Amino acid sequence: MDTAIAPRLLAAISEAVYASDLDGNVIYWNPAAEQFYGWTAGEAIGRNVLDMIEDASIRGSVSAVLEAMRNRKSWVRETTIQRKDGTRFPAQISLSQLRGEAGDVAGIVAVSHDISQRKQAEDERETLLAGEQAARIESANAQRRAEQLLEVTAAFSRARTPAEVAQATVDRGITALEADAGIILLMNEQDNALDLVHATGYPPSTIDRWRETSIPIDAGFPVSDAALTQKTIWISNREELLERYPAVAAFEHTYSAGVVSLPLTANGRTLGVLGLSYAEVHEFAPPERIFAETLAQFCAQALERAWLFAREQEARLDADAAQRRAVSLLRMTAALSRASTPKEVAQVAIEQGLATLNADAGIIVLRNAAGTHLHVAHTSGYPADIVERWHTDPLPVDRPVPLAQATSLGEPIWIRSRKEMLDHYPEMAERPPIFSEAIAALPLIASNRVLGTFGLSYASPLNITESDRTYALTLTRLCAQALERAYLFADERDARIEAEEAQQRLTLLSQASDMMTTSLDKNETLTSIARLIVPRMADWCAIDVVGDDGLPERITVMHTDPEKVRWANELQKQTPFHPDAPTGLAKVLRTGETEFYPFITDDVLVAAARNEEQLKLIRMVGFSSVLMVPLIARGRTLGAITLVHAESGRHYTAEDLVFTENLAYRAALAVDNARLYEQAQDHAGRTDALAGVSHALAEARLDLSAVLETLGREIARLVGDTVILRLPSPDGQWLFPVAVHHPDPEAETAMRTMFDEHPLRWDEGLTGRVATTGEALLIPETSPEKLNADIKPAYRLWTERFGIHGVLIVPMRRGKRVAGTIALFRAIPGRPYTEADRQFVQEVADRAAMAVENAQLFHEAKEAVRLREEFLSIASHEIRTPMTTITGFAHLLSRQLARDTIDEERVDMLTGRLLHEAERLNLIVTDLLDVSRIQQGQLDLRPEPCDLANLARQIVDRMSEAQERSTRREILLDAPSPVFGVWDSARLDQVLTNLISNATKYSNDGPIQVTVSKDEDDESAVLTVSDQGVGIPKEQQARLFEPFVRGDTAHHSSSGAGLGLYITRQIVEGHQGAVTLESNPGEGTVFTVRLPLRGTPEPVQTGS
DSSP states (O other), X not given: OOTTHHHHHHHHSSSEEEEEETTOBEEEEOHHHHHHHXXXXXXXXXXXXXXXXXXXXXXXXXXXXXXXXXXXXEXXXXXXXXXXXXXXXXXXXXXXXXXXXXXXXXXXXXXXXXXXXXXXXXXXXXXHHHHHHHHHHHHHHHHHHHHHHHHHHHHHHHOOSHHHHHXXXXXXXXXXXXXXXXXXXXXXXXXXXXXXXXXXXXXXXXXXXXXXXXXXXXXXXXXXXXXXXXXXXXXXXXXXXXXXXXXXXXXXXXXXXXXXXXXXXXXXXXXXXXXXXXXXXXXXXXXHXXXXXXXXXXXXXXXXXXXXXXXXXXXXXXXXXHHHHHHHHHHHHHHHHHOOSHHHHHHHHHHHXXXXXXXXXXXXXXXXXXXXXXXXXXXXXXXXXXXXXXXXXXXXXXXXXXXXXXXXXXXXXXXXXXXXHHHHOGGGGGXXXXXXXXXXXXXXXXXXXXXXXXXXXXXXXXXXXXXXXXXXXXXXXXXXXXXXXXXXXXXXHHHHHHHHHHHHHHHHHHHHHHHHHHOOOHHHHHHHHHHHHTTTTOSEXXXXXXXXXXXXXXXXXXXXXXXXXXXXXXXXXXXXXXXXXXXXXXXXXXXXXOEXXXXXXXXXXXXXXXXXXXXXXXXXXXXXXXXEEEEEETTEXXXXXXXXXXXXXXXXOHHHHXXXXXXXXXXXXXXXXXXXXXXHHHHHXXXXXXXXXXXXXXXXXXXXXXHHHHHHXXXXXXXXXXXXXXXXXXXXXXXXXXXXXXXXXXXXXXXXXXXXXXXXXXXXXXXXXXXXXXXXXXXXXXXXXXXXXXXOGGGHHHHHHHOOOOEEEEEEEEXXXXXXXXXXXXXXXXXXXXXXHHHHHHHHHHHHHHHHXXXXXXXXXXXHHHHHHHHHHHHHHHHHHHHHHHHHHHHHHHHHHHSSSOOHHHHHHXXXXXXXXXXXXXXXXXXHHHHHHHHTTOBOOOOEEEEHHXXXXXXXXXXXXXXXXXXXXXXXXXXXXXXXXXXXXXHHHHHHHHHHHHHHHHOOSSOEXXXXXXXXXXXXXXXXXXXOSSOOOHHHHTTTTSTTOOOHHHHHHOOOOSOHHHHHHHHHHHTTOEEEEEEOTTSOEEEEEEEESSSOOOOBOOOO
């Protein structure tokens, strides 16, 4: 073909033709291509074909296309082309290789033509074929659905209950509509919520939640919306579902992409909702919608038929049940007419009512007299331990539980399920779920008064009908009327019994009064009263009286069984009394108020017991009621009467309380009168005894030993057993026994030996406590073991051997001064000392103190007269001796001087002797004058700074020089350092001179040692004078510092008036110091003077 013709031909053909080189650049573009692609030849030539044309046949590059065409000359394809203006259309493209002159591939040639019309025709044909196929399928589906509707209709005809209808609907609906899950919910009786009846295909947890929770019709769910609007809810995907019903998110489950909720309506009333769920997006076709709504309509009709059938069946069953219940009511009425007590009424109602009410367990609780608590009258069907707890723990009427609320409101309470019960009464969750899936609490009302409540328990949820309610309420009315009759009968019987008991109380009071007026023996009277009370007023009766020690004394325990009485007495001995106990006898005695326990619960016993052992014992008694009334007379609580009901099961009433308080008042007067009589008798006896003691003391006159012996003997006779009289030693440091009596001679001898070997200090032991405080000590009952810590260790062996079982120690008082003690010890147990004993012995002790003081004063007066006579004798002797010597030497000197020749040496000797005797006479006179000044309080002290060590050195030097002249004793001084103080140096010179002179008189050949020092705390100067003389017996030591007293050794070997130590002591005490001595016969004597380093001496004021 001519090469010029080819372009013209290409330009004339209707197919779009273009050619491109290997890089894809357009090298030819015919006019048809301009129309086909929308690009002009000028726009296309030179541009890359891929930039202009979106051609599915060309991917990547021309080279890639050619590579694909390697084994073929051309490539024809149908594809979609996009024009320049963006429109798309179907086209057929034929691709061929473009070869150059050398035969090599130089590009491609593409020939395209529009196949839109052909494609449209093909699509129409395919649509017709698909429609035909769909029609065939829909026809088959319609046939299948029709068959399924027939099956559903057949199933509905067999279904007798709404549950069976619901199951048939859901199962067929899921299959026919190819759903993944289905549910039917029915409207409740109030038409305000939906309850699950049947569900298939959902997770079990989701189904359980639906079963537990009713869905309100305004809850915002598809099913509730369908029930509320009576319109079908079609939702094809999850997004639409959550957008329209956000609340569905809380009920997440697998099948919730597509949802349909169809209202089940009949006669304009919504019966429930049919719901279907799809796991994937689901578009509901019209035939599906028609079938679903038809299924819902058939279901609603079947449900209505099922309900009608159920009502017919219920009516038939109700008729039968009514007949049975009528017979049951007749039987119950007859049985209730024979019941005479509330417990019998409750028993009949429960035993005959449970079966007809189809309950698994039942209880009747009755209000107490105050109306505050409910007590169990009878139960059936509950475990024994639960029933026992109900019996011991009455139910308060304000407790938020069904039985209490029904009683307080007077309205029946029906709880159909455990969930409903826990919703209304959360407290019930703490109680074990015993037959508590459902509960009914029916108040027992008669004459507009709620007497109690009839409780019913069910092991499964309760579906109660109106006839059930009516029957149950009729039964409770019959029970309430029977209860009212029983109460009236009980009231009439109680009134009759009360009248009889009142007469018995009056008779008992009269008998008790007669007993009280015929006896002044309180123990006999109270025992007779207890004997009257048991068993008429109590199973147990105990009477306690407060003793002198303030503790209760058990007078009597009465019971009809003697063995129980012995057991109670033994228990009482083993149980110590606690005066601060919050309840019981201690509280009654402490407050003077009655303790009244009409009903004894275990909680009361637990509160009263101090430990588990005691709780076990009091539980054994079986208390049912307790009454404890104080015995009060003249404003004082004298004791208490305790009445107990136990095995009889009786309970005390307010009338019993009034009677017992009346009886207690009379008994208290009897006890008080008996005590007054006893006190009068005791006072008379004590008065006689005191008169006897006074007479015995008078007979003893002023003989101290006789007075002390008489006191000990009389006190032992009147009070007993052991009596020890002690008087202080002269220095007040010891308590010496002056009279000892014990009923056992061996014990008395051992006691005297013990006292001799181990004297008692003034502040030692129990006796020392009484001596120092001046207060009596009374220990009614004790034992050696208890006393060990309070007695002198050396006395413990005696107490353990002979025993002490009671202690009474009183001071012998003279004004505020304790002149001695009287101690009494019980030798045998069981006879405690009393407050009356203490008062009597104290009065005896005070009289004894006077008698002892009189005897001591008489003895001291006699001793003073003896000392005076001895002093006058000694003084006259002491003065006469130097005077005789002076007279003799004066005569000798006169003769010597009358001679012509005077012997001067002899004159000097005579003159010296005269001066010595004159000095000796002067000292005697000075001592006598000092004694006179001391006794008149006129011994003046002139304090001034003084070095005691230096003063002692001067005195020792002076007296040593005098000793050397007489060649008698050596005097040694130990005063290494000065000891300064403010003292009267002249008087201290007199003190030290007296002490050294005294040591010189009574020492043997050994030296006399004088020391001057300070004590360890530098508060006192210490001056000691010691000798190795004959020593001083202990019994004489205390009196050596008295005037005109000399030791026995002085009487035999040395002269003196017995004034030196007396004057010494007065001077030292005037300096606020003290002088003591330590001496043993044959071992010498040490006198110690202590003088304060600070302070000013006071003038001696004494008239002794």
